[in-house]
Amino acid sequence: MDPTYNTATLEQAYDDLVRHSLAKISGDLARLIYLASTRDYNTGNYHHDGLAGQFPAEIACQALEMAHRQIFGRIAACPLERLVVEVEAYVNSSPQSRAEVLEVWQKLEPYRVALPLNVNIAVAQLFISNIKLALAVLRHRRERKAAGPSAS
């Protein structure tokens, strides 16, 4: 197939994904989790029904992977203070209780599956470590709030 055609189609698929699916999701962390959830655990291939209906399967898969890598890069490089805000927004958007989500995230570390394939090992470690720290900060804030205004 003509590579120029492929590139143009990939850009269209990516734009479509950003405008129609990702724009509806609030926060980069939620987008990251969503994109990681479109990936098959066994094959590593991405699948999105809407995109697959409009573009060839391979192009749709590449567009999803591209978006996944891009958003992952943004989150992994963001300052810790901003990441805490991202994680908090994600936790608050969950229908489960805040305490429950925080506990499960700290114990099961589900964010590990959000890593793109073959990501640089140091970047992967930075991401995991920063999420761990953000969760610890949020947990501390929750405990302090629960302890009441007298707590320091």
Place this chain on the structure above:
Amino acid sequence: MIGFASLMAGVVLLLLLVALAARDSREARIAQDDNAGAEMCPPEFVGQVFSRQDWEFIRGLRVPELAALFQQERKRVALVWVRQTSAMIQRVMREHAAAARQSRGVNFPTELKIWRQFLSLVLICGTLSLAIQIAGPRWLASLARVAQRLSEQMTNVQSALRPASPVSAGATGSE
């Protein structure tokens, strides 16, 4: 007498750094067997690992447990980066040495420059590794930037030389 003691201290420190770098690269090789083709860590992430901004945020919370967790986590990530960089430059040098052995026209000034950069990087990685373990990464951003820049330069020089290096049907050799 003081001069001799300083010299001995310097030699001991140098040996310690070389031993540390060798151990790190061995560990990195084991840890990265599956990731051998990995590219270098982009500079913006390196900046983040050594960032003081994140430390200021955590310190501002005034919670000793969080500060301790932060220091422990950043130390771990910084050491992963140092080991990765160390493993990468060792790999680049191994590839370069293999190519140079097959090359007929070795350019000595270029070779000398590459080896000088390699030795500087080994020394810097050893120093970084030691300093991170002792003091944590937040004071070492400048040294990390130097290591990042040098390893980039080295990788670029090596890739520029790569096509010309092997004998490949009696080529004239590297520049």
